[in-house]
Amino acid sequence: MSNLDQIAKLAGFSKATVSRVLNNSPHVSQETRSKILKIMQELDYVPNRNAISLSKGQTLQIGIITSTINEIVLAFLNSFVEVAGQYEFQTIIYTSGEDKKKELLAFEDLKRKRVDALVIISCVNDTDLLSTYCKYGPIVSWQRMDHTDIRSVAMDQYEGYMLALKHLIQKGYTRIANAFGRPRSINTHSRQRAYAYIMEQHNLPVLQHWNYSSIYNIRDGEQVVRDLLQYRDEFPQAILCSNDYVAVGIICEARRQLLNVPEDLAIVGFDNTELAHTMGITTIQNPIAAQAQNAFYMLSPQLVGYQMELHPLQYSLIERTTT
Amino acid sequence: MSNLDQIAKLAGFSKATVSRVLNNSPHVSQETRSKILKIMQELDYVPNRNAISLSKGQTLQIGIITSTINEIVLAFLNSFVEVAGQYEFQTIIYTSGEDKKKELLAFEDLKRKRVDALVIISCVNDTDLLSTYCKYGPIVSWQRMDHTDIRSVAMDQYEGYMLALKHLIQKGYTRIANAFGRPRSINTHSRQRAYAYIMEQHNLPVLQHWNYSSIYNIRDGEQVVRDLLQYRDEFPQAILCSNDYVAVGIICEARRQLLNVPEDLAIVGFDNTELAHTMGITTIQNPIAAQAQNAFYMLSPQLVGYQMELHPLQYSLIERTTT
DNA sequence: TTGAAAGCGGTACCAT
DNA sequence: ATGGTACCGCTTTCAA
Secondary structure, eight states, X not given: OOOXXXXXXXXXXXXXXXXXXXXXXXXXXXXXHHHHHHHHHHHTOOOOHHXXXXXXXXXXXXXXXXXXXXXXXXXXXXXXXXXXXXXXXXXXXEEOTTOHHHHHHHHHHHHTTSOSEEEEXXXXXXXXXXXXXXXXXXXXXXXXXXXXXXXXXOOOHHHHHHHHHHHHHHTTOOXXXXXXXXXXXXXXXXXXXXXXXHXXXXXXXXXXXXXXXXXXXXXXXXXXXXXXXXXXXXXXXEEEESSHHHHHHHHHHHHHTTOOTTTTOEEEOSBOOHHHHHTTOBEEEOOXXXXXXHHHHHHHHHHHSSOOOOXXXXXXXXXXXXX | OOOHHHHHXXXXXXXXXXXXXXXXXXXXXXXXXXXXXXXXXXXXOOOOHHHXXXXXXXXXXXXXXXXXXXXXXXXXXXXXXXXHHXXXXXXXEEEOTTOHXXXXXXXXXXXXXXXXXXXXXXXXXXXXXXXXXXXXXXXXXXXXXXOSSSEEOOOOHHHHHHHHHHHHHXXXXXXXXXXXXXXXXXXXXXXXXXXXXXXXXXXXXXXXXXXXXSOOSHHHHHHHHHHHGGGGGGXXXXXXXXXXXXXXXXXXXXXXXXXXXXXXXXXXXSBOOHHXXXXXXXXXXXXXXXXXXXXXXXXXXXXXXXXXXXXXOOOEEEOOSOO
């Protein structure tokens, strides 16, 4: 492998000039430039990224932290990787598997300058601890954080959940159950607030066992149906799901249990993923791609030197065949 | 941010000794070691990764190349990230979007020493071109490659497809259609061979319009059903899918078209993903996680200095309710 | 056991 | 426009 020094010697110029050519400096004569470029071609030269990173103190890499990669995360990830790539930033995935130690490794990598910035999709460490890393580089979060140092790109799910609830009530459903996600997360809290508000406003019944939490995926959704069936006489008419995958699980298990959707059980998903479209699930359109792009835009001042304008975010209801 | 030099000065030792402490060299007295460690603690010191990478010529990063991240890719990715992580290797995702130039960037990064090795999930560039990069670091592929320099961890799908075909025939289905993936890929070719062999052996009909290719996802699957319906009188009894997601699309669209599964149309998926389980799809169990681990194991001689034993791979048929 | 110094491969400031 | 050179922060060989 050839290096800058060799190119310089062969071309008969200094390292400095060769470096200028590499960085498209205007202070190189056309003649010199082409001469040096020719030699680079011949030697099949490419600059060593580690040397550049060390010298510049910037790696052009962004770390992205998630406890696990599922389909929801994927939508975010895909968009983020794309927008970051447009600005020549690469994305490194850190999956923690809910392991605090492992998760912290990502933050250490910010400190060690392996990555220039960090995006949190979901995390398990204490936010007070995590925010101490802010001094090493910019950090944004998808998951809503209860901390001022780490900004979040997520929307308040209160509005989105409200849309779903109003839709159900307008359709005449009154016995409404919930399958929430993370028990104490801000999102779940927002949803619970919306639910409590609407139910009280319309004077509708709220039963203890109509509220499930820690429901994340297809299997969890299946389990919810089996569980609800224990209370035959207090069966809900509709259920709001933490995401579309939970909705898929509920639909499939409901069918297996010979329940008709939506006659016996109406279902509303969340996120409007591909699968919701395919299976005809009524859901809340969640602009995940826009949020992923916003994540990069929020990092942009420190990464590329200027602020980019954030996408405006808005929920909407997609009515299909499950309500 | 503190560096090695500062630690050395404060401790009253040389950089070399501090470096030895960092790398757990046995040639440091216990006293010196603890003294230095204490100072590192106080200054909240962590070594700079770029400096280490530059000096050692190794980055502990592995690039993984895919045209797009879908749920199938995800299964592979997840396992790979995990096993690589166990050996302190990080994974960088390169999504090409089928763009040859963009894909080549990943290979350039091997040359530039941004990554120590490369894993190809799917790629679009000419294999002769790609194999020229082998001299810069180890490369393995999931997608089968028709090139000796780049080894593949994938299995020959002939056997897997055979299982599916035999199952259908044993169940009495004779009019069998195919939804293949990439038109000229080795996998598709293997499947076509299996299909041709079986159909001829059993003297079964083969119709031109029963063979679809470039069918990858849910939407493609839906389209296949709509297309098949044009030939009402030559409708197949069963269809083999390139993967489970295609199967999902076919099932959902079939239901929408009021076809009964499996009475009007039997369906066999491929891969045995979570979704196949949920929707009760008969499918071929494809050990994706094992293949991802094997990918790392194949890189291991050049990455960690010794060969790891590969998982044995085997297909099996999972019978559910769609056949 | 410890230290001095030459790399690793670039960047960027200061001269000329 | 070009060159000289001091970094960037760590590793590693050779001596002591």
